[in-house]
Amino acid sequence: MSLRPLARIAILLLLLGTPLAARGADDASGFISDLGKRAIEILTSPATPADREQSFRALFDEGFDVPTIARFVLGPYWRTASDAQRQEFTKLFEAYIVHAYTVRFSEYHQEQFKVAGTRPEGDTAALVSSQIIRTAGAPPVKVDWRVSKTERGLKITDVIVEGISMAVTERQEFASVIQRGGGRVDALLKLLREKLGEG
Amino acid sequence: MPLRCALRILALTGLVLLGGCAGTSSSPGEEADAYAVNDPLEPVNRGVWAFNTTFDEYIFKPVATAYRDYVPEVVQNSIRSFLNNLRSPVIMFNDGLQGQGKLAGDTFARMWLNTILGLGGIMDVATDLGIPFHDADFGQTLGVWGVPAGPYLVLPILGPSDPRDAAGLAADVVADPFNGLMRRADADYVTYGRSVVNGVDTRSRNIDILDRIQSTSLDFYATIRSLYRQRRDAIIRHEAPPEGNPNP
Numbered sequence: 001m002s003l004r005p006l007a008r009i010a011i012l013l014l015l016l017g018t019p020l021a022a023r024g025a026d027d028a029s030g031f032i033s034d035l036g037k038r039a040i041e042i043l044t045s046p047a048t049p050a051d052r053e054q055s056f057r058a059l060f061d062e063g064f065d066v067p068t069i070a071r072f073v074l075g076p077y078w079r080t081a082s083d084a085q086r087q088e089f090t091k092l093f094e095a096y097i098v099h100a101y102t103v104r105f106s107e108y109h110q111e112q113f114k115v116a117g118t119r120p121e122g123d124t125a126a127l128v129s130s131q132i133i134r135t136a137g138a139p140p141v142k143v144d145w146r147v148s149k150t151e152r153g154l155k156i157t158d159v160i161v162e163g164i165s166m167a168v169t170e171r172q173e174f175a176s177v178i179q180r181g182g183g184r185v186d187a188l189l190k191l192l193r194e195k196l197g198e199g
Numbered sequence: 200m201p202l203r204c205a206l207r208i209l210a211l212t213g214l215v216l217l218g219g220c221a222g223t224s225s226s227p228g229e230e231a232d233a234y235a236v237n238d239p240l241e242p243v244n245r246g247v248w249a250f251n252t253t254f255d256e257y258i259f260k261p262v263a264t265a266y267r268d269y270v271p272e273v274v275q276n277s278i279r280s281f282l283n284n285l286r287s288p289v290i291m292f293n294d295g296l297q298g299q300g301k302l303a304g305d306t307f308a309r310m311w312l313n314t315i316l317g318l319g320g321i322m323d324v325a326t327d328l329g330i331p332f333h334d335a336d337f338g339q340t341l342g343v344w345g346v347p348a349g350p351y352l353v354l355p356i357l358g359p360s361d362p363r364d365a366a367g368l369a370a371d372v373v374a375d376p377f378n379g380l381m382r383r384a385d386a387d388y389v390t391y392g393r394s395v396v397n398g399v400d401t402r403s404r405n406i407d408i409l410d411r412i413q414s415t416s417l418d419f420y421a422t423i424r425s426l427y428r429q430r431r432d433a434i435i436r437h438e439a440p441p442e443g444n445p446n447p
């Protein structure tokens with residue numbers, strides 16, 4: 001009897017012995033560590049704001065579960081929206097979020113990114129904690145990433161900066177825009193179009 | 200009595216406002232949303248917000264910008280350290296009331312290190328020695344004790360708040376031993392001056408980030424409301440080190 005089948009069984013036992021959640025957590029941590037480093041690289045690179053936004057858009061498409069986030073941020077209005085509205089919203093939302101957060105986070109260049117720990121959330125999700133260590137002696141910024149296992153691999157569903165969830169903030173802002181527009185999703189779509197038209 | 204009459208009118212107006220807004224908050228599609236915001240006074244809040252925005256544009260922000268651009272950074276940092284140190288008794292008291300023994304000890308050590316070695320607080324030697332600043336306030340303490348925030352409020356000049364935080368702010372001002380000292384010395388203007396400098400310094404540190412949020416928001420009022428509520432919740436959960444709130 002050769003050693004090969006034995007080794008195979010040993011590996012199998014080893015894998016089974018590791019709790020599934022823990023393995024998922026390690027994957028999630030590496031995934032975030034890699035994405036975070038690439039994000040800081042983009043912010044630090046001497047590119048024009050437009051190029052930077054382009055790079056971020058690619059990173060966002062790759063790393064984030066855009067359809068799930070879009071559905072969440074529209075909240076109860078997702079149900080009342082038509083298919084055409086949902087499609088247009090998802091497209092506008094993606095462009096808006098990349099633009100808004102590229103601008104808002106533009107001060108985090110030349111900073112260090114460090115994954116601090118991971119906590120499983122159920123069987124298919126995990127919360128990865130990270131820190132952005134700032135240069136000017138300012139206190140580090142705590143950033144948590146909610147990561148889900150999807151059929152297209154690991155994807156981010158929310159970013160939580162110092163306890164403030166990006167998804168919740170956008171959901172509440174969008175709800176306000178729709179309510180002020182008489183409860184019509186079109187009011188939000190119109191404002192998003194205008195905002196993005198500004199350049 | 201004219202006063203009683205005025206109070207009654209005020210109470211009635213409040214009821215009408217609350218009633219009027221309760222009606223609007225049940226518009227279609229909005230029911231049972233776990234993320235719905237508690238802002239029944241939104242029309243009034245938006246009015247105060249508009250006033251604050253004008254005040255900020257013409258007075259507060261220009262002063263804060265001048266402070267940031269013309270006062271030497273060393274002086275700015277000394278002023279921030281001094282104000283933080285002056286606040287130590289209030290922070291320590293709230294740390295204690297929240298059951299945060301270690302944080303209370305940190306504040307105690309910081310207060311003496313900075314007052315003596317830091318020349319009355321103008322140098323933050325404690326941070327260099329590995330005891331960084333943290334804030335604590337009585338609104339947070341009430342939150343830790345389980346008091347709900349209540350509806351969102353925009354206070355004139357002071358900005359985003361809620362009944363819990365407004366009560367906490369008042370309690371902190373009254374309980375502050377330095378303010379008490381000034382009151383007894385008939386020098387209340389020192390207390391006001393301290394608040395103004397504190398406000399200008401805080402605003403000067405938030406100029407860029409608030410500009411960026413404003414320029415990228417669809418509804419700046421709703422964005423700040425969301426950020427404020429979430430941040431206060433996080434501070435009460437003690438998940439992150441408290442910092443200054445955006446206060447336009």
